[in-house]
Amino acid sequence: MNKMIAFLGAGSVAEAVISGMLRSEMVNREQIIVTNRSNQERLEKMKSKYNVQCMKDKEKAFKHADIVVLAVKPNNVDESLESIKAYLNPKQLIISIIAGVTTESITNKIGIDVAVVRVMPNTSASIGYSATAITAGQFATDEQVALVEALFKSIGITSIVAEDDMHIVTAVSGSGPAYVYYLVEAMEKAATDAGLDSAIANQLITQTIIGAGEMLRQSGETAVELRKKITSAKGTTEAGIKSLEEANFQTIVVESLKCARDRSIELGKN
């Protein structure tokens, strides 16, 4: 891949995607340009950490880029696109990582018939473990979608989805790692409250999460089947699961993801 990729926004997800792509050697550091609104310190950090091209001059950054990656918060879409749209042209490929905002709305804001492909990766991109959903906008060709797939396959797995499904995808796999970390926080609290050394607790819990993830991937069994194998009659797991059931754990999780999905819909409307 010998294209120039310019990032609008240098936050958490931009860093995860950039570090993952560099790690995979899909692109090299000279192909990556990073811009931000005003945080010079952040650009300097990206420069020193990844040695990518960091610049304030948006004309220089975006005019000659082949691919433009939008990695700003949904509430910064209007002003940030306004600041670069004069430098964009119909031959470029726009990749939007922004939650909620449709490809149509981005095309309209840019004001030219340019290809927009919307993606929803997650922060595990930084180690090549992103789960990325991809959806194509009106002007994106099959070739451009294939290019986006190849780029994001370098940082994990990809799925092509209908644009309307991006809201639930954002709840499930975009925000998903945060729910897992939240569960880990609770497990660590339980372990240390019971007197276990925190470093030992962290090591055991981390490996437990990795092992469970790999079992889901490798065993060919469903989550229910795997759970049942651990749940001995009258045993410890049964006691723990019973307590989760009494607290309506599944309802709570379903409700949480619904809130995240609704928020994605709301972000798109605003």
Ligand SMILES: NC(=O)C1=CN([C@@H]2O[C@H](COP(=O)(O)OP(=O)(O)OC[C@H]3O[C@@H](n4cnc5c(N)ncnc54)[C@H](O)[C@@H]3O)[C@@H](O)[C@H]2O)C=CC1
């Ligand atoms: N953090 C995550 O795990 C994921 C985030 N996303 C989406 O990615 C986008 C970025 O999220 P984060 O990286 O978490 O946010 P962040 O707040 O860490 O980064 C956003 C960046 O955009 C920059 N920015 C704001 N206005 C700008 C402008 N006018 N010109 C240039 N840069 C500007 C900010 O300075 C900041 O560096 C959001 O739309 C979010 O929905 C998508 C998938 C996962």
Ligand SMILES: O=C(O)[C@@H]1CCC=N1
């Ligand atoms: O919290 C957010 O809005 C973004 C979208 C998915 C993950 N983080």
